[in-house]
Amino acid sequence: MELSLRSVDELCAGVDLDVPKPTLDLSTVSFVEPGGLVYLGMFLRHFNSLGKFFNIITPRSTAVTRYLNSQRFWERYDISGASEGLHSLPRFGHLTSLRDVIDIENDHWVADSVGDMVAKLLRQKSVKIDVNLVTEVVVELVDNFSRHSGEQLAACAMQLYSARAELHFAVGDCGVGIRGSLARNPKYADLSGAPHHEAAVKALEDGVTGSSEGGTGFGTVLGAVLDLGGQMSLCTGDGWVRIESGRQGVQFGTMRYNLPGVQVEVIMPVEG
Amino acid sequence: MTLRGERIRIIPLSHLSSSFSTRRRGAEAYERLLPLLKDGPVVLDLDCIGVMPASFLDALILRLIDSGRTGDVTFKTANARAKEKLRRLSGLRDVNLFLHRELGSPEKLEPKSPEPQQVQQAP
Numbered sequence: 001m002e003l004s005l006r007s008v009d010e011l012c013a014g015v016d017l018d019v020p021k022p023t024l025d026l027s028t029v030s031f032v033e034p035g036g037l038v039y040l041g042m043f044l045r046h047f048n049s050l051g052k053f054f055n056i057i058t059p060r061s062t063a064v065t066r067y068l069n070s071q072r073f074w075e076r077y078d079i080s081g082a083s084e085g086l087h088s089l090p091r092f093g094h095l096t097s098l099r100d101v102i103d104i105e106n107d108h109w110v111a112d113s114v115g116d117m118v119a120k121l122l123r124q125k126s127v128k129i130d131v132n133l134v135t136e137v138v139v140e141l142v143d144n145f146s147r148h149s150g151e152q153l154a155a156c157a158m159q160l161y162s163a164r165a166e167l168h169f170a171v172g173d174c175g176v177g178i179r180g181s182l183a184r185n186p187k188y189a190d191l192s193g194a195p196h197h198e199a200a201v202k203a204l205e206d207g208v209t210g211s212s213e214g215g216t217g218f219g220t221v222l223g224a225v226l227d228l229g230g231q232m233s234l235c236t237g238d239g240w241v242r243i244e245s246g247r248q249g250v251q252f253g254t255m256r257y258n259l260p261g262v263q264v265e266v267i268m269p270v271e272g
Numbered sequence: 273m274t275l276r277g278e279r280i281r282i283i284p285l286s287h288l289s290s291s292f293s294t295r296r297r298g299a300e301a302y303e304r305l306l307p308l309l310k311d312g313p314v315v316l317d318l319d320c321i322g323v324m325p326a327s328f329l330d331a332l333i334l335r336l337i338d339s340g341r342t343g344d345v346t347f348k349t350a351n352a353r354a355k356e357k358l359r360r361l362s363g364l365r366d367v368n369l370f371l372h373r374e375l376g377s378p379e380k381l382e383p384k385s386p387e388p389q390q391v392q393q394a395p
Contacts, residue, residue, distance in 0.1 A: 216326045251394045
């Protein structure tokens with residue numbers, strides 16, 4: 001299976017979490033996209049915070065194993081419960097490189113830094129895309145997650161697929177999620193009982209925020225992604241929403257797994 | 273010169289911040305702008321800024337609204353995207369924003385109201 005944001009919830013939903021040490025079976029994973037990688041990472045991070053650990057059946061594909069190793073994926077999570085506690089896990093906080101998953105701390109510079117790295121990489125590789133617009137998307141998303149980042153770090157990942165002519169950027173956390181965040185604002189308190197996808201649709205509206213200030217980030221990202229001819233998918237809890245260039249409106253649906261937090265993927269076409 | 277004979281001070285946004293990426297930077301840019309407003313209205317030049325998400329501008333504009341200083345700042349830009357962001361924020365925050373023109377009075381930007389989204393369940 002290709003592990004993407006559209007398929008990873010099926011993998012997570014298939015894990016028997018009722019046993020003391022569940023098994024996460026990655027044996028059939030043949031390809032990993034940033035959306036799938038970030039979601040899976042947040043799934044592991046969420047259960048780490050609950051003191052739950054896993055038996056992992058590693059991918060049969062050596063390419064996938066090599067990719068996950070190159071992203072230093074396994075080092076971030078206490079998969080088996082062998083570490084001395086979450087505090088002892090390496091925090092790849094202050095920026096490694098876009099070759100890795102980048103953990104997002106709550107600091108003033110992380111959005112600038114990730115934005116600079118993305119812009120530099122795209123220019124170095126002469127990628128035919130509006131680099132400024134892509135950077136705005138990345139900066140808005142990373143800053144949004146950074147400001148909400150707490151005990152459990154958010155993370156982002158990026159891949160350029162030359163053959164597909166696509167640029168993927170994914171960012172996610174396992175925090176309170178959109179519904180929980182918006183419901184903190186008395187104006188949206190009613191959302192606390194609404195389906196997750198309804199809160200997600202609401203969050204896409206300009207001016208909507210759970211904080212005292214904000215509500216322009218998702219609108220900026222949406223506008224930019226549509227201008228670029230791309231698509232944005234957002235998962236929160238058991239809900240998802242998607243906006244695609246060339247398709248009217250917002251689509252929504254139900255995830256097969258209910259993961260706390262928010263996970264976002266933007267896919268943008270690049271010229272061949 | 274303005275029509276009232278005031279000298280126009282054009283301040284590049286780059287004088288207020290080294291980065292224009294985030295809401296926090298927008299708040300910092302406002303703090304640097306505030307002392308400059310003591311000497312009268314300014315024109316804030318947004319051109320030559322490549323990456324400037326709306327959140328940065330929103331933070332700056334919200335603080336101008338809170339301090340009652342929106343009338344003291346006119347924006348200068350030839351960039352269509354920057355103008356769209358200003359129009360969007362004008363509509364969202366229900367505030368009049370003005371664009372500097374070389375000749376004549378500043379142009380009031382037409383506010384852009386958010387369009388309602390069509391929502392549909394995926395098959």
